[in-house]
Amino acid sequence: MGRTRTFDVDEALDIALDTFWERGFDGTSIQVLCRAMDVQPGSVYAAFGTKRDLFVAVLRRYLETVSADAVQRINSAPSGIRGLRDYFAHLVDAMVDGRRRWGCLVTNSLVELAERDPDLAGLFQLHLAGLRTSFAGAIARARAEGDLRPAAGPESADLLLAVVQGMNVMAKTHPGRAVLQSVADAALDGLVAPGDR
Amino acid sequence: MGRTRTFDVDEALDIALDTFWERGFDGTSIQVLCRAMDVQPGSVYAAFGTKRDLFVAVLRRYLETVSADAVQRINSAPSGIRGLRDYFAHLVDAMVDGRRRWGCLVTNSLVELAERDPDLAGLFQLHLAGLRTSFAGAIARARAEGDLRPAAGPESADLLLAVVQGMNVMAKTHPGRAVLQSVADAALDGLVAPGDR
DNA sequence: GAGATTGACGAATGTCCGTTCTAGAATGTG
DNA sequence: CACATTCTAGAACGGACATTCGTCAATCTC
Secondary structure, three states: OOOOOOOOHHHHHHHHHHHHHHHOOOOOOHHHHHHHHOOOHHHHHHHHOOHHHHHHHHHHHHHHHHHHHHHHHHHOOOOHHHHHHHHHHHHHHHHHOOHHHHOOHHHHHHHHHOOOOHHHHHHHHHHHHHHHHHHHHHHHHHHHOOOEOOOOOOOHHHHHHHHHHHHHHHHOOOOOHHHHHHHHHHHHHOOEOOOOO | OOOOOOOOHHHHHHHHHHHHHHHOOOOOOHHHHHHHHOOOHHHHHHHHOOHHHHHHHHHHHHHHHHHHHHHHHHHOOOOHHHHHHHHHHHHHHHHHOOHHHHOOHHHHHHHHHOOOOHHHHHHHHHHHHHHHHHHHHHHHHHHHOOOEOOOOOOOHHHHHHHHHHHHHHHHOOOOOHHHHHHHHHHHHHOOEOOOOO
């Protein structure tokens, strides 16, 4: 019944994702969005609701694809330390070459919107807590595997979380691979037992 | 000659600073700004030029007061390590109690504007480089004073820079003192020689 | 104190924003 | 093939935005 949609919703969502990611929420007008997606305003509102609704859908898609893919690397590694190293290596690569040259959509949006949108702020905080838990899991695993410096405790998960947020900020200045790599290495070298790399 | 200004420029600039700091560039309309400063649009444009001009003036004021005050703590301490500890302690305090509960104006603006305003991006990058240099100086001093872990090198300045940026992001989620303190402690404990705190 | 100059006020301007509306095109059902 | 339904295209809408302008008030110089 009725006319069938002529554009692919997920495809349009991916384009909206890249647009919001690069330009931020306020920096992305519906008009720009429509041009990028090649869809008219009426259709956008019919399919996604308001601009904020669309943004939430984009955010969900980001968490399910980009973010989930990154976190996956922590847990599916052969060891706790390797999981962390793989995660950071992938982060650095994506910041130099890939879409993470715009930083992280969650970090960017947290900085831009948390102060004025408590609901979104809660969502961001939840995501950060999830990442922290993944870090804590990998650290606990590394501890069991004997790869950790004695002084490194569970509070190291908070440090890693801060380092990742900081790298997300620094990525927006396009500092080159060396700097980002150095930050990641320094953060992890502070955890692992000396001479165990 | 002619009528004298009835509002204090620096005072107005401080109010604009707080407003931009809390709400961001796009989130702060001229109207909101005028209401906060208790100055009419015409006077604002006569005194400061465009919104972007005003923002640059605000940024300069931030660097000369808030930021300079923070960096000052690094260099004026009795030792390299103490300088770093004082700096982070002050950061945590301001994030819990003070104006840094909105993060850092430079970090916030970098995330919001760097992608679309290359001139501002250069200014942000310059500021980050300056902070990095201060960290490097304190680290070199601590090395000379024998307070540093052997593995800690100059690349630790980049790590500290990332940690500060990350704390600025996390501050916007209002995580409470414990988390921020733990991040700062973990970052510094990774530098100092064991049992030398 | 007259004239010139500068600032304050606040209404006005044009543009762009998010959103909605109208018209028509495409599909499903009888 | 008619009808109901759901989509697309794009014009239209009200409001908010950054910025400017016109009018009047205050201050300086002579």
